[in-house]
Amino acid sequence: MRSLLxxxxxxxxxxxxxxxxxDCTMDNTVGVRVVVRSSATGAxxxxxxxxxxxxxxxxxxxxxxxxxxxAFTLPLSFTQAEDRWALVWHTEAGQQADYVxxxxxxRPHFESLDCGTAYFxxxxxxxxxxxxxxxxxxxxxxxxxxxxxxxxxxxxDINLTLYLSRL
Amino acid sequence: MTSTLRSICLACSLLLxxxxxxxxxxxxxxxxQQVQPAQPASPDRVRGVQYVQSDTTARPPIRTxxxxxxxxxxxxxxxxxxxxxxxxxxxxxxxxAERWFPTLEAGLxxxxxxxxxxxxxxxxxxxxxxxxADYNFCKNLYSGNRIYxxxxxxxAKQNYDLDGPGVHDALTGLTADYRFSDLQASCxxxxxxxxxxxxxxxxxxxxxxxxxxKRLNQRFDEPGQPWYVPGFGKNSGHTxxxxxxLIIDL
Numbered sequence: 001m002r003s004l005l006x007x008x009x010x011x012x013x014x015x016x017x018x019x020x021x022x023d024c025t026m027d028n029t030v031g032v033r034v035v036v037r038s039s040a041t042g043a044x045x046x047x048x049x050x051x052x053x054x055x056x057x058x059x060x061x062x063x064x065x066x067x068x069x070x071a072f073t074l075p076l077s078f079t080q081a082e083d084r085w086a087l088v089w090h091t092e093a094g095q096q097a098d099y100v101x102x103x104x105x106x107r108p109h110f111e112s113l114d115c116g117t118a119y120f121x122x123x124x125x126x127x128x129x130x131x132x133x134x135x136x137x138x139x140x141x142x143x144x145x146x147x148x149x150x151x152x153x154x155x156x157d158i159n160l161t162l163y164l165s166r167l
Numbered sequence: 168m169t170s171t172l173r174s175i176c177l178a179c180s181l182l183l184x185x186x187x188x189x190x191x192x193x194x195x196x197x198x199x200q201q202v203q204p205a206q207p208a209s210p211d212r213v214r215g216v217q218y219v220q221s222d223t224t225a226r227p228p229i230r231t232x233x234x235x236x237x238x239x240x241x242x243x244x245x246x247x248x249x250x251x252x253x254x255x256x257x258x259x260x261x262x263x264a265e266r267w268f269p270t271l272e273a274g275l276x277x278x279x280x281x282x283x284x285x286x287x288x289x290x291x292x293x294x295x296x297x298x299x300a301d302y303n304f305c306k307n308l309y310s311g312n313r314i315y316x317x318x319x320x321x322x323a324k325q326n327y328d329l330d331g332p333g334v335h336d337a338l339t340g341l342t343a344d345y346r347f348s349d350l351q352a353s354c355x356x357x358x359x360x361x362x363x364x365x366x367x368x369x370x371x372x373x374x375x376x377x378x379x380x381k382r383l384n385q386r387f388d389e390p391g392q393p394w395y396v397p398g399f400g401k402n403s404g405h406t407x408x409x410x411x412x413l414i415i416d417l
Contacts, residue, residue, distance in 0.1 A: 060338060076338075077336050078334070108390035114282055114285065117287070
């Protein structure tokens with residue numbers, strides 16, 4: 001009788017063990033990771049002035065007065081193929097905007113029924129729309145912007161490098 | 168006094184000798200009783216009652232091709248009917264000398280699941296196949312009971328549908344559809360199997376197996392891997408599973 005019980009109960013235990021847990025990604029934010037470097041030396045540097053990034057044309061602030069950081073993350077829209085950013089520098093003299101256009105593709109991502117949905121992106125191009133030199137009022141200017149890794153997903157790799165020139 | 172004691176001792180010695188002799192030699196009726204010295208038992212003499220099992224003498228020899236086994240998985244069938252996923256599975260085994268059992272398992276896996284929290288819905292129905300072999304560790308090959316250890320390689324190719332509520336894009340204010348149909352995927356995996364099988368009546372056996380499954384390779388369409396792979400279970404790098412089999416020994 002004991003053998004029979006063991007024979008019947010063991011597979012039931014195995015069935016319980018067979019129930020696996022949800023395995024969702026903990027850090028499930030998707031965004032363009034931007035690192036800041038000096039155009040003169042190529043070395044990583046902190047933002048010398050406060051920087052805001054505003055999505056055009058809806059004026060949605062996606063980065064608010066960031067300062068003294070060397071990297072930041074910006075979200076991309078997944079219902080359009082191109083995002084236009086206004087990079088607004090804040091100094092005592094006021095504000096000065098540089099415009100950047102980022103072209104990308106959007107692809108839906110599915111991991112599990114338990115984990116919700118996400119959209120990944122592939123960067124296909126980035127362009128600096130305005131070019132200005134550093135001045136006494138706005139001593140920081142964008143020299144160039146390049147794509148390091150076009151894949152925007154959960155990996156959080158550096159996607160763009162923002163080269164800054166200083167007065 | 169001394170002669171009386173000597174007589175008692177002599178009488179006791181005679182009684183002891185008589186008792187020993189009667190225990191070691193059969194008493195022949197109508198024969199004059201006499202004291203005989205004890206004899207050691209000869210090798211061909213057996214004391215007590217000896218039982219000889221009739222089946223040891225009548226056992227047939229175990230052949231290389233001992234026969235075939237066919238069976239079905241009850242656990243998968245029940246899950247097929249009541250759970251988010253399940254499978255109808257049958258198996259065919261070749262019995263090689265009651266030791267090795269090359270095995271073919273085939274089935275139809277099905278899933279129709281919706282997560283209440285995320286609102287995502289997954290649906291698939293596809294066949295799968297496993298091939299491998301088991302080894303019977305049981306010492307008594309005539310008992311009809313078996314203790315298995317084995318390996319499998321599985322393969323499934325499936326089409327699946329995935330849909331959910333539209334995804335709101337906070338940057339543009341628009342909502343993107345989340346509905347995909349006829350996505351394709353294939354998966355190859357391996358399994359470590361341990362199982363027990365017991366003979367119930369004649370050729371009818373019941374048994375269960377527990378399995379550790381490890382995915383070796385998979386291909387799938389965007390937006391992502393299938394939530395359930397027929398024959399493998401809920402999709403992840405590795406998983407555990409179990410079967411409860413009804414088996415007929417042919």
